[in-house]
Amino acid sequence: xxxxxxxxxPTLEDVxxxxxxxxxxxxxxxxxxxxxxxxxxxxxxxxxxxxxYVPNRAARSLVTRRAGSVALVVSGAGEEGAEHAFPGRVLxxxxxxxxxGGVAGFLRPRGVHPVLMFAETARARAExxxxxxxxxxxxxxxxxxHAEDPLPELLAxxxxxxxxxxxxxxxxxxxxxxxxxxxxxxLAADHLLARGRRRIGTIxxxxxxxxxxxxxxxxxxxxxxxxxxxxxxxxxxFTYHSGEAAMERLLAEHPGLDGVFVANDLMAQGALPVLRxxxxxxxxxxxxxxxxxxxxxxxxxxxxxxxxxxVEDMAAELARLLLEHVERPGRRPTSVIFEPALVVRDSx
Amino acid sequence: xxxxxxxxxPTLEDVxxxxxxxxxxxxxxxxxxxxxxxxxxxxxxxxxxxxxYVPNRAARSLVTRRAGSVALVVSGAGEEGAEHAFPGRVLxxxxxxxxxGGVAGFLRPRGVHPVLMFAETARARAExxxxxxxxxxxxxxxxxxHAEDPLPELLAxxxxxxxxxxxxxxxxxxxxxxxxxxxxxxLAADHLLARGRRRIGTIxxxxxxxxxxxxxxxxxxxxxxxxxxxxxxxxxxFTYHSGEAAMERLLAEHPGLDGVFVANDLMAQGALPVLRxxxxxxxxxxxxxxxxxxxxxxxxxxxxxxxxxxVEDMAAELARLLLEHVERPGRRPTSVIFEPALVVRDSx
DNA sequence: CCACCGTGGGAGAGCGCTCTCCGTCCTCGC
DNA sequence: GCGAGGACGGAGAGCGCTCTCCCACGGTGG
Numbered sequence: 181x182x183x184x185x186x187x188x189x190p191t192l193e194d195v196x197x198x199x200x201x202x203x204x205x206x207x208x209x210x211x212x213x214x215x216x217x218x219x220x221x222x223x224x225x226x227x228x229x230x231x232x233y234v235p236n237r238a239a240r241s242l243v244t245r246r247a248g249s250v251a252l253v254v255s256g257a258g259e260e261g262a263e264h265a266f267p268g269r270v271l272x273x274x275x276x277x278x279x280x281g282g283v284a285g286f287l288r289p290r291g292v293h294p295v296l297m298f299a300e301t302a303r304a305r306a307e308x309x310x311x312x313x314x315x316x317x318x319x320x321x322x323x324x325x326h327a328e329d330p331l332p333e334l335l336a337x338x339x340x341x342x343x344x345x346x347x348x349x350x351x352x353x354x355x356x357x358x359x360x361x362x363x364x365x366x367l368a369a370d371h372l373l374a375r376g377r378r379r380i381g382t383i384x385x386x387x388x389x390x391x392x393x394x395x396x397x398x399x400x401x402x403x404x405x406x407x408x409x410x411x412x413x414x415x416x417x418f419t420y421h422s423g424e425a426a427m428e429r430l431l432a433e434h435p436g437l438d439g440v441f442v443a444n445d446l447m448a449q450g451a452l453p454v455l456r457x458x459x460x461x462x463x464x465x466x467x468x469x470x471x472x473x474x475x476x477x478x479x480x481x482x483x484x485x486x487x488x489x490x491v492e493d494m495a496a497e498l499a500r501l502l503l504e505h506v507e508r509p510g511r512r513p514t515s516v517i518f519e520p521a522l523v524v525r526d527s528x
Numbered sequence: 529x530x531x532x533x534x535x536x537x538p539t540l541e542d543v544x545x546x547x548x549x550x551x552x553x554x555x556x557x558x559x560x561x562x563x564x565x566x567x568x569x570x571x572x573x574x575x576x577x578x579x580x581y582v583p584n585r586a587a588r589s590l591v592t593r594r595a596g597s598v599a600l601v602v603s604g605a606g607e608e609g610a611e612h613a614f615p616g617r618v619l620x621x622x623x624x625x626x627x628x629g630g631v632a633g634f635l636r637p638r639g640v641h642p643v644l645m646f647a648e649t650a651r652a653r654a655e656x657x658x659x660x661x662x663x664x665x666x667x668x669x670x671x672x673x674h675a676e677d678p679l680p681e682l683l684a685x686x687x688x689x690x691x692x693x694x695x696x697x698x699x700x701x702x703x704x705x706x707x708x709x710x711x712x713x714x715l716a717a718d719h720l721l722a723r724g725r726r727r728i729g730t731i732x733x734x735x736x737x738x739x740x741x742x743x744x745x746x747x748x749x750x751x752x753x754x755x756x757x758x759x760x761x762x763x764x765x766f767t768y769h770s771g772e773a774a775m776e777r778l779l780a781e782h783p784g785l786d787g788v789f790v791a792n793d794l795m796a797q798g799a800l801p802v803l804r805x806x807x808x809x810x811x812x813x814x815x816x817x818x819x820x821x822x823x824x825x826x827x828x829x830x831x832x833x834x835x836x837x838x839v840e841d842m843a844a845e846l847a848r849l850l851l852e853h854v855e856r857p858g859r860r861p862t863s864v865i866f867e868p869a870l871v872v873r874d875s876x
Numbered sequence: 877c878c879a880c881c882g883t884g885g886g887a888g889a890g891c892g893c894t895c896t897c898c899g900t901c902c903t904c905g906c
Numbered sequence: 907g908c909g910a911g912g913a914c915g916g917a918g919a920g921c922g923c924t925c926t927c928c929c930a931c932g933g934t935g936g
Contacts, residue, residue: 189661191892202916207894215913237662238595239892241586242921249643249664277625284644288652293664294644295597296632304636313537314585316597316641420827446827453829479768481801539922550886555924563884587922590891 190231199227210235241315250502251320252283252294253308255331273446274475275491279323279345282495290503292318305331312340318506321345321498327388341505343498347515349390355501355513357494361391362398364487364520368441368469369402371485371522377439377467381412383426383451385443392418395443395471412437416447423447427454438466439528445470445477448484452527467528482526490518538579547575558583589663598850599668600631600642601656603679621794622823623839627671627693630843638851640666653679660688666854669693669846675736689853691846695863697738703849703861705842709739710746712835712868716789716817717750719833719870725787725815729760731774731799733791740766743791743819760785764795771795775802786814787876793818793825796832800875815876830874838866 192210196203201220208216209224216224227233241247254276284294295317299305308331311317319341322331327349335342336354344356372380382399385392396413403411412434414426423446431437431454442448448470452462460466462482470477470486477484497516505511540558544551549568556564557572564572575581589595602624632642643665647653656679659665667689670679675697683690684702692704720728730747733740744761751759760782762774771794779785779802790796796818800810808814810830818825818834825832845864853859 192894193892203893204895204917205915208915211894215915217914220915234658234661236590236892237664238586238589239921240894242584242590242892242923243894245921247586252644273625274622277621280644284646288646293659296600296628296642296644298632298636310582311641313582316585420823449827457829475768479797481805540924541922551923552887552925553885556885559924565884568885584922587891588924590893590922591924593891 189236190233191236192233195224195227195231195233198231199224245315247316247318248291249293249295249317250287250499250506251297251308251311251317252280253297253299253320253322253331255299255305255322255324255329275472276323278474278491279495279498282492283321283499285492286496286499287503292503294321299329299331305334309334309338309340313338319343319502321502324348326386327390339509341502341509343502343505345495345498347390349388353513355505355515357498357501357516357518358391359489359494359518359520361394361520362401364471364489365395365398365441366402367487367520367522368471369399369406371524371528372439372441372467372469373403373406373408375439375467375528378408379434379436380408380439380441381414381430381434381437382441383414383416383423383430383443383447385416385418385447387415389418392443399441416443418444418447420446420450423450424454427451431455431458431460439468440466441469441471443471445472445474445480445484445486448486448527449476449480452480452482452484463526463528469528473523477523477525480527485525485528486523488521488523490520494518537584538581539584540581543572543575543579543581546579547572593663595664595666596639597641597643597665598635598847598854599645599656599659599665600628601645601647601668601670601679603647603653603670603672603677623820624671626822626839627843627846630840631669631847633840634844634847635851640851642669647677647679653682657682657686657688661686667691667850669850672696674734675738687857689850689857691850691853693843693846695738697736701861703853703863705846705849705864705866706739707837707842707866707868709742709868710749712819712837713743713746713789714750715835715868715870716819717747717754719872719876720787720789720815720817721751721754721756723787723815723876726756727782727784728756728787728789729762729778729782729785730789731762731764731771731778731791731795733764733766733795735763737766740791747789764791766792766795768794768798771798772802775799779803779806779808787816788814789817789819791819793820793822793828793832793834796834796875797824797828800828800830800832811874811876817876821871825871825873828875833873833876834871836869836871838868842866 192203192206196206199206201224205216205220206224209221287294297308299308308320312320320335321343323345332344332348332352332354336352342354344354347356347358382396384396387393400411412430414430416422416426423442440451442451448468451468455462455466462468470484473486473488477486501514540551540554544554547554549572553564553568554572557569635642645656647656656668660668668683669691671693680692680696680700680702684700690702692702695704695706730744732744735741748759760778762778764770764774771790774795788799790799796816799816803810803814810816818832821834821836825834849862
């Protein structure tokens with residue numbers, strides 16, 4: 181409509197011609213650098229508006245060697261070998277939603293876009309590496325579902341900018357953010373004891389996950405410090421159903437229980453109906469404390485007392501760490517640990 | 529380590545030199561086109577392996593005018609004006625996780641990457657448009673949280689390839705996928721009646737959302753066809769808490785209720801404790817049927833009878849539609865409607 | 877025996893941008 | 907009054923790739 185021949189979008193050249201200046205000057209105005217006479221600047225801006233110019237990202241990337249995007253990798257999701265299954269069934273866990281939201285929230289004002297990737301198989305991991313090497317993304321933030329994920333090491337070896345959500349199981353020279361799980365578990369222990377609970381058990385997460393181990397250890401240490409050296413434990417898998425099953429077992433072995441610390445809210449959500457089913461009123465007979473302060477915590481009856489995990493803030497910091505590595509490639513890995521807080525609701 | 533001077537990755541030129549052929553030939557091999565002598569092909573492949581070459585995506589995009597990625601836009605999320613808030617609190621809803629998983633699952637084997645974007649504000653919408661115009665993504669799939677979302681129209685006007693999850697409130701010339709909400713609601717009605725329920729109410733979704741309206745209308749029509757012209761309804765907002773509140777209201781006005789159709793699982797999950805709290809046993813006194821077959825359906829006690837919404841398949845189809853539009857820009861919009869199915873569990 | 881065609885492969889022109897040079901002009905200071 | 911130096915803007919060389927030509931060669935039919 182505006183032009184006759186080319187239906188493709190206007191280029192820097194077109195704008196330059198319209199404004200009567202050189203390409204370089206238009207580029208300077210667009211990128212806001214150096215000293216360009218304000219009158220010229222104005223006419224360039226008008227020409228940009230007139231032509232409807234938008235810079236072509238591919239061309240820019242080609243010369244700047246920056247993609248302006250980062251890979252947001254959900255790693256270790258799904259089963260090995262389930263090549264054609266839908267990935268991201270994990271995304272069903274509200275926890276990932278919060279991480280993604282936090283990362284995206286930090287990146288957005290900086291004009292960086294997150295590219296979603298799943299890396300559950302060896303092939304998928306190779307794709308992530310290729311993706312980064314091809315320069316389609318400047319780096320990767322990684323959130324793993326299980327501890328044995330080899331991707332962090334692969335990234336570190338390849339020298340690609342990356343940052344992790346949660347400390348890796350084996351030490352890897354890579355930046356990460358995490359919460360102080362031990363301190364959070366101590367908060368839960370202190371709270372249950374303060375409420376007068378004395379026969380306290382715990383439902384842990386899968387013990388190959390460092391976070392789950394740390395929560396259990398922290399809880400036991402805190403209990404021991406208060407003179408409770410033995411704390412019965414049932415291991416769960418961080419899912420609703422594993423929470424149910426673990427609660428059944430714990431209750432069968434320790435019917436006299438009057439308090440439970442559950443290592444995440446989803447499992448606690450599963451534990452509540454089991455307690456009710458066995459005639460235990462919560463919080464009257466048994467006090468329950470979860471971990472994460474996820475949406476599950478308020479989608480329970482009674483609403484869950486829980487340990488707040490500042491997931492969004494952590495995810496934002498995660499993104500910040502990554503961008504720092506992208507900015508200055510040589511940088512040494514750093515880790516940032518966040519403090520948890522107790523949120524008291526109705527279940528304790 | 530391998531080379532002395534350039535630490536940057538090898539280019540087509542380097543590979544060509546190593547294989548003793550021209551750039552063009554290497555390009556042909558890489559892209560698997562035209563007829564290249566198999567001996568040459570072999571030596572080129574070896575050279576690629578030796579140099580560790582990976583094609584530079586920006587350079588390729590520059591000439592092919594294809595980004596190889598699409599925008600996955602969550603639209604209408606969060607409140608207008610909450611500029612600095614974390615976006616994607618919606619991601620907490622497992623429904624979005626399923627959509628994202630389905631889209632990603634389809635795109636992945638095709639080498640297309642989804643770029644996550646949020647478009648809750650006018651500014652964010654402008655960014656999405658600019659993103660597409662800049663050629664950073666070849667098109668957009670859109671999943672909206674509310675009906676008044678202006679983004680579909682903006683995309684259609686701009687002639688950018690796009691596809692929607694769920695039919696837009698106002699007709700827009702754009703492809704979409706949806707489920708047959710009316711048929712799903714009829715399934716629920718038939719089932720409740722078949723189980724002998726006679727005093728049946730419903731909790732609807734927000735009535736400005738077309739899907740919510742269609743479910744309500746379908747339910748009422750099916751009930752009317754069976755001789756139940758009046759069906760009491762309480763409007764909810766598709767969230768856990770709105771489900772609780774709606775159930776309270778419905779029960780207050782119609783204490784004799786023996787069946788409820790709830791327009792999504794999350795609200796049904798909220799409704800169950802309310803029924804229990806008011807002394808109604810589920811399913812003995814009241815039968816409950818949800819909608820979606822989300823993870824919430826199995827994370828309830830009793831487990832929820834619900835209408836299965838094949839979200840992953842729909843999302844895959846959504847991605848397919850988009851890619852079709854990217855492939856052949858002139859294509860007319862099409863819509864694909866999926867059939868729902870009843871999943872009987874314990875709540876009815 | 878020559879015109880013709882099909883096939884394999886090279887040369888080279890860009891794609892749209894950034895950025896380094898370098899030239900021009902204007903303003904001071906001595 | 908003249909040279910130094912700063913401010914401004916243009917020319918042009920690429921970034922790494924694709925793809926259109928075009929050439930060379932061998933086989934075929936008239």
